Amino acid sequence: MALEDPLAPPASEAGALQQIPTTLHINGIPHELLLAPWVILLDLLREQLQLTGTKKGCDHGQCGACTVLVGGRRIKSCLCLAVSYDGADITTVEGLADRDTGALHPLQQAFIDHDAFQCGYCTPGQLCSAVGLLNEHPPASRREIRERMSGNLCRCGAYAQIVEAIAEVAGLAERGQEPS
Template sequence: MASEPPGSRVPLGAEPASLFSRRTFIATATAVTVGGVAVASDVVPEPSPQATGAPVSGRVSLVVNGEGRTATIDNRTSLLDLLRERFGLTGTKKGCDAGACGACTVLVDGRRVNACLTLAVRLEGAEVTTIEGLAPGGDDELHPLQQAFIEQDAFQCGYCTPGQIMSGIGCIQEGHTRSPGEIREWMSGNICRCGCYVNIVKAVEQAAGTT
């Protein structure tokens, strides 16, 4: 009887290397497949409003510059877009559209807000004041802060000016005009790319009667 070559026998209870490798591969592949399914199941697309039955539009009534206005809007519409695109009040400017520059500042119930970050549908019954609603007599009778901006030469390109003025009025109404430093601090959310900050502070001081 011919002798078997060395290493041809497999010890009792042991598995051949090829069988071990095959089983290992199958187990690994199964784990990867299951893991892949688990990962894929975590990525669930967000249901559309139509699929969930949630309303995509709403009706909002508010008072803008003393006038009652009502509109049916997409629930995602910002106050800024409502003012500019639906009501034609383009004095409120769209700058960064992320709440960082202050160009869209308006007053809501007497408090200054960034219109680009405010959902219009949540303002039912609110009173909104924009730059167009400040002058009681039109161009012949400006708001004191508008007049102060002219006299103090507090603007250059003018793009940020409506937001600066609205924020300045809020600053005055809040009582944050006791010093130039305080005015700068409470006006710091309004950016002027032309760098007219010194004159803006002077204009707010003049309108507040602190000069």
């Protein structure tokens, strides 16, 4: 009689360890994948699909470096199980530029024009979060931009330039002509 492994899951849980067929539409490209149910979306993007623009910062959803867009809405990919997004449209920083022409997204160009990055580590998450912010509804002020971007940290302190870049794309008046 064979001994059972005391660390093995009970037979009733064995099915939970199987890989799950999952289709993710990432940056307009469908990916048919077999995923373990515990694979985190951030790890899938970086390690399996080699989309390394999305950064791993805190791994706790507190810094925003891992922000991507799902259906145009921003999420922190370090907190999400990849299988939960079966069939979803996911956009990473690599997918913001126009695929056909290579033209930068207006926010990418505004970040360049306003020097809205220093080391650049947070920039992919800042950009995806800013796109999501504009998709939600246009901000009425720079104060609102600061509040709505507060989930994305920049250790270099480029916040003023980030806000100005977003304000430009949002069509806000020049500095000083609207409530702060």
